Amino acid sequence: MASPARPRFLFFPSCRSRGVFPMIPHGVFVTGTDTGVGKTVIAAALVRAWGGVYWKPVQSGLTEDDDSATVARLANIPADRICPCLYALRAPASPHEAARREGIRIVLDRFSLPRVRSPLVVEGAGGLFVPLNEHHDMIDLMARLGVPVVLVARSGLGTLNHTLLSLMALRDRGLTVWGVVMNGPSNPDNRTTLENRGRVPVKEIPRVACVDAAAIVAFARVLTDGDERKGDGSPSGSAGP
Ligand SMILES: Nc1ncnc2c1ncn2[C@@H]1O[C@H](COP(=O)(O)OP(=O)(O)OP(=O)(O)O)[C@@H](O)[C@H]1O
Ligand SMILES: [Mg+2]
Numbered sequence: 001m002a003s004p005a006r007p008r009f010l011f012f013p014s015c016r017s018r019g020v021f022p023m024i025p026h027g028v029f030v031t032g033t034d035t036g037v038g039k040t041v042i043a044a045a046l047v048r049a050w051g052g053v054y055w056k057p058v059q060s061g062l063t064e065d066d067d068s069a070t071v072a073r074l075a076n077i078p079a080d081r082i083c084p085c086l087y088a089l090r091a092p093a094s095p096h097e098a099a100r101r102e103g104i105r106i107v108l109d110r111f112s113l114p115r116v117r118s119p120l121v122v123e124g125a126g127g128l129f130v131p132l133n134e135h136h137d138m139i140d141l142m143a144r145l146g147v148p149v150v151l152v153a154r155s156g157l158g159t160l161n162h163t164l165l166s167l168m169a170l171r172d173r174g175l176t177v178w179g180v181v182m183n184g185p186s187n188p189d190n191r192t193t194l195e196n197r198g199r200v201p202v203k204e205i206p207r208v209a210c211v212d213a214a215a216i217v218a219f220a221r222v223l224t225d226g227d228e229r230k231g232d233g234s235p236s237g238s239a240g241p
Contacts, residue, residue, distance in 0.1 A: 012153075020212050027052075027113065027120030028178050029142050030036035032152040033162035035126040038051060038183035041066045041211055042152050043123045044074035046220035047081070052119040055083035057111055057141065058132065061092035066121055074216045083114045095138075096131040113145055122147065133241045139173055148178035153194075155204065160193055167198045181205055181223070 030043045039143055047054050054071045068082045087106055089098035099106050113120065124130075128139040142149055149170055153163040163180060171175050179201045191202050203223055208215045 024200050027122060027147040028113065028150045029122045029124060029145060030150045031124040031138065031142065031149050032127055032151060033154065033159065037152050037154055039123050039152050042150065042181050042183065042205065043121050044216050045223055047071060047077060048075040048216050049220035049224045050119040051122045053081045053083060053116040055114055056123045057083050058087045058095045058106065058125050059085045059135050060089040060095050062088055062090045062191045064092050074213055078214045086111060094130055095125050096133050108132065108136045108140055108144060111141055111144055127167055135139050139169060142175055143173050147175040150178050151180045153180055153182055155187045155190060156181040158189055163194055164198055167200060177219045179203060
């Protein structure tokens with residue numbers, strides 16, 4: 001009898017140091033297991049931690065949300081550390097649908113990484129398989145940009161399935177997963193399961209009563225805890241507050 005196919009998870013690269021994110025080369029793509037999972041908050045914390053630059057290439061729902069403005073406020077950074085959206089769409093819908101309503105088609109070939117000197121923190125829209133057009137999804141944009149991925153996940157019930165599926169899809173496309181951020185009430189069991197089954201470093205960001213600039217500074221410390229590049233909020237390479 002033929003032996004069953006080995007699960008893909010066996011091929012995940014193991015993380016060398018549990019709970020410690022590796023250094024980033026020049027940027028990350030922050031995606032999530034879902035919409036509203038905390039991508040913008042985590043992106044703001046990473047920008048703060050690395051003195052980075054933020055880019056939301058596709059923003060839909062501009063009538064209700066503007067992630068670039070939220071990051072500028074939360075990370076307390078000037079406008080020149082925010083790259084303009086390539087597609088800024090009004091409708092609170094999937095990008096492909098929001099674009100269709102404005103008579104626009106999102107074209108994958110138009111995306112390229114902005115040239116910036118500080119680490120670039122790119123935020124996606126929704127999760128991996130949110131459509132950009134009739135052929136391409138958000139994961140195609142991640143593959144095109146080619147930077148390591150930060151996967152933001154909920155911490156509680158249901159996260160194991162969503163997070164392991166997302167990790168499998170990312171690895172299947174050959175994308176490097178830089179780390180998972182569990183956002184919400186601490187859940188050590190889920191964290192351990194994700195580290196072991198997902199073969200990925202995991203950090204936990206607590207639920208707070210008020211997400212403000214002070215909370216982002218605290219989150220930035222958690223995300224860089226144990227890493228060589230510590231957060232001080234200043235642009236990369238410069239010292240000071
Ligand atoms: N750790 C936290 N503690 C308390 N509230 C949080 C936390 N993380 C996120 N939130 C809140 O949850 C909501 C959704 O977070 P956020 O906007 O970061 O999600 P998102 O994944 O970027 O959503 P979208 O898919 O719309 O871009 C926001 O109101 C945010 O302030
Ligand atoms: Mg967001």
